[in-house]
Amino acid sequence: MWGMADHVIDAGTLFFQDGTNVTLVAASLAFAVLLILSSRYLGFSARTRSILMHAHVALLLFPLVFFATTLTCKQAGLCEVGLTQTLLYVIPITLALGLAFGLLVVPMLHRWRAQPEAGRWQRFIHRHAGELGMRKAPDVFIVDSGRPEAYSTGGLRPAIFITVGMSETLSERQMQAVLLHELAHIREGSYVLKPITRLLQSVYPEPIVAPAAMTQEEERKADAYATWVQKTNVHLNRAKRKLAE
Amino acid sequence: MVKKADAVSDVLSPLESKILETLWESGGEAKVREIYGRIRKRHPCAQTSVAVTLDRLYARKLVSRRITTGRGGLAYIYRPLQSREQFQKSIVQQAVDRLVARFGDSAINYFDEKYRKNK
Structure with missing residues (x-):
């Protein structure tokens, strides 16, 4: 075990003695910072901001994949480490990891700690997704938490998550308003933002991530849909007031 | 001399101790809505605050809970440990x-x- 750690440290020292490697690693980290800052200051759409944040994660992964690939290549003697050849492996692997992270890992982590809801909320979402012309209705999951919360995730199979705390705090009509709000986020594509934002918020200080998160305009659109379906904004406003208390 | 009931509020927040006192007085299990109904008469607060505080008491292993399905949907039934x-x-x-x-x-x-x- 310790022998292997020594080996990796030696390889790391060698890796960083090469000026080109250092430049590539520094460039990827600089681009990662640039992406998160640009998503903060430029007025991109929700979909673009979520792509930028996933690219940010991919660029953070790049040095790790680059180092691991270089090490493996040397060990296996597969590539006589030409830089271009190494990058031909590294770039697709990093992109695949970034995509897998955003489309599979994050949604899977959320699904893993929740139970599918096969009752009235699933039927409710199924009906309204059909009316919206969505090809597949998002799955509804119940999260075992007493905190009243609702959120949605994207990936290959979009899903809406509601906590037990939410179910016991809101009335039926208020729950429907919240579910319609989340459904509208999924239709608009802004749902992808929430999980990645929550993840980055656990690592970065709030002021860096917050402006890249859901904008008021996107929230307003989701509210407008719920109000349009229910023909009143009373239930949505009451639900919001309860959740803000 | 500190009263026994006050001793609980020395180590818990006011709402936490009110919730625990309510659970002890009710003699067993209660849902968020029931606890909220009893507390708000003496201690004005939001139902959401009661739900969040009960979740915190559960995380601190001071209460246990189980899920029940009723007319109002899913809800927890809390019980002091x-x-x-x-x-x-x-x-x-x-x-x-x-x-x-x-x-x-x-x-x-x-x-x-x-x-x-x-x-």
Whole structure:
């Protein structure tokens, strides 16, 4: 075990003695910072901001994949480490990891700690997704938490998550308003933002991530849909007031 | 002399102690809505605050909970994990253990003297 750690440290020292490697690693980290800052200051759409944040994660992964690939290549003697050849492996692997992270890992982590809801909320979402012309209705999951919360995730199979705390705090009509709000986020594509934002918020200080998160305009659109379906904004406003208390 | 009920609020927030007191008084299990209904008469608060506080008490292992499905949908039924007496005893135990760990023999000698005096 310790022998292997020594080996990796030696390889790391060698890796960083090469000026080109250092430049590539520094460039990827600089681009990662640039992406998160640009998503903060430029007025991109929700979909673009979520792509930028996933690219940010991919660029953070790049040095790790680059180092691991270089090490493996040397060990296996597969590539006589030409830089271009190494990058031909590294770039697709990093992109695949970034995509897998955003489309599979994050949604899977959320699904893993929740139970599918096969009752009235699933039927409710199924009906309204059909009316919206969505090809597949998002799955509804119940999260075992007493905190009243609702959120949605994207990936290959979009899903809406509601906590037990939410179910016991809101009335039926208020729950429907919240579910319609989340459904509208999924239709608009802004749902992808929430999980990645929550993840980055656990690592970065709030002021860096917050402006890249859901904008008021996107929230307003989701509210407008719920109000349009229910023909009143009373239930949505009451639900919001309860959740803000 | 601190009253026994006040001793609970020394280690918990006001709402936490109100919730635990309500659960002890109800003699067993209760849902968020029921607890909220009883508390708000004496202590104005939001139902959401009660739900979040109960979630925190659950995380601190002071209450247990199970999910139930009723007309209003899913809800938790909460139950205190300790009686009021057990809870107070555990607070005293923690306080004494902390003193002994910090002051060693001095704390033990003090308790010994005090105990003899009272005897």
